[in-house]
Amino acid sequence: MENTELSKKVMLSGIQPSGDLHLGNYLGAVKNWATLAEEFDCYYFMADLHSITVRQNPAELRRRSLAQLAQYIACGLDPEKNTLFIQSHVHEHAELGWILNCYTMFGELSRMTQFKDKCAKNADNINGGLFTYPSLMAADILLYQADYVPVGEDQKQHCELTRDIAVRFNNIYGETFKVPEPYIPKVGARIMGLMNPTSKMSKSDPQGCVFLLDSPEEIARKFKRAVTDSDTESCVRYAPAEKPGVANLMSIYSSVTGKSFEEIEKEFQGKGYGAFKPAVGEAVIEALRPVREEAQRIMADKAYLQQVYTQGAQKASAVARRTLRKVYKRVGFVEKPF
Numbered sequence: 001m002e003n004t005e006l007s008k009k010v011m012l013s014g015i016q017p018s019g020d021l022h023l024g025n026y027l028g029a030v031k032n033w034a035t036l037a038e039e040f041d042c043y044y045f046m047a048d049l050h051s052i053t054v055r056q057n058p059a060e061l062r063r064r065s066l067a068q069l070a071q072y073i074a075c076g077l078d079p080e081k082n083t084l085f086i087q088s089h090v091h092e093h094a095e096l097g098w099i100l101n102c103y104t105m106f107g108e109l110s111r112m113t114q115f116k117d118k119c120a121k122n123a124d125n126i127n128g129g130l131f132t133y134p135s136l137m138a139a140d141i142l143l144y145q146a147d148y149v150p151v152g153e154d155q156k157q158h159c160e161l162t163r164d165i166a167v168r169f170n171n172i173y174g175e176t177f178k179v180p181e182p183y184i185p186k187v188g189a190r191i192m193g194l195m196n197p198t199s200k201m202s203k204s205d206p207q208g209c210v211f212l213l214d215s216p217e218e219i220a221r222k223f224k225r226a227v228t229d230s231d232t233e234s235c236v237r238y239a240p241a242e243k244p245g246v247a248n249l250m251s252i253y254s255s256v257t258g259k260s261f262e263e264i265e266k267e268f269q270g271k272g273y274g275a276f277k278p279a280v281g282e283a284v285i286e287a288l289r290p291v292r293e294e295a296q297r298i299m300a301d302k303a304y305l306q307q308v309y310t311q312g313a314q315k316a317s318a319v320a321r322r323t324l325r326k327v328y329k330r331v332g333f334v335e336k337p338f
């Protein structure tokens with residue numbers, strides 16, 4: 001296993017298979033992930049063990065885990081350059097998760113804001129998994145001796161706890177885990193909803209959300225209906241405070257065409273929103289066409305997908321196994337003779 005991979009820093013992220021990817025995910029984050037593999041040894045997995053902390057429809061969960069994997073590959077995550085897998089295929093996650101539960105305090109878990117939020121939303125299913133979710137997430141990260149975890153605001157507290165757990169374990173048993181750092185990714189454009197340009201594009205507002213798998217007709221329709229402004233000026237000008245709708249469309253257009261805001265203002269001078277909105281729609285349709293076609297091709301090619309996640313799980317498992325073996329030894333389990 002002596003290769004350059006080993007000298008690269010390890011980056012890891014779990015993805016909840018919670019729905020199809022949209023333009024905000026793509027332009028804001030995933031599109032930039034493709035290049036991370038040059039610098040880092042990257043692991044990405046579909047976090048299905050985490051998903052069942054809230055009730056799931058089994059067929060839907062299975063379908064989404066695969067569909068989402070296909071969509072990430074279509075966005076440029078090359079399975080030859082990244083380790084892509086499904087969390088439940090690498091049983092070490094569940095095993096280390098249990099161990100780390102015993103090194104995570106009730107008080108720490110009680111303080112997690114996401115737990116409190118999820119309790120409020122799922123009052124009829126406040127289960128133990130929801131509570132111990134952060135220990136499993138710590139296991140996900142520590143199994144691979146990850147150097148970096150790209151985190152958004154919502155996962156910061158979980159990453160902090162992961163560090164605390166790693167330090168605690170290392171203090172008791174000696175150096176076992178790499179203590180991971182949060183990685184603040186280079187953010188792409190912050191894409192807002194087309195119907196409500198003051199909040200982030202989200203699948204919970206499907207009319208204002210452009211999905212990677214939307215047909216060109218749907219995309220065109222969504223952009224035609226996009227909220228611009230209540231002003232009567234109908235002038236394409238970048239003024240996010242006054243004209244958030246127009247600014248958002250300009251950000252989208254700029255992201256997909258590479259044009260600057262000045263160039264865009266010039267291009268649409270004297271043309272008004274009536275010309276601008278469909279032009280953004282067209283540009284997005286062309287930018288997403290290859291991604292959508294590739295995603296559909298991969299989703300239909302079950303054998304290829306299976307090969308990707310099999311190879312991914314094998315690679316991940318080889319690394320995870322080593323860490324878990326070390327942990328079992330440290331905590332005092334009798335060595336397994338087979």
Ligand code: TRP
Pocket residue numbers: 012013014015016047050136137140141149155
């Ligand atoms: N908890 C993360 C989320 O809800 C998903 C996740 C699970 C994760 N395990 C991880 C993210 C490990 C980073 C590292 O988005």
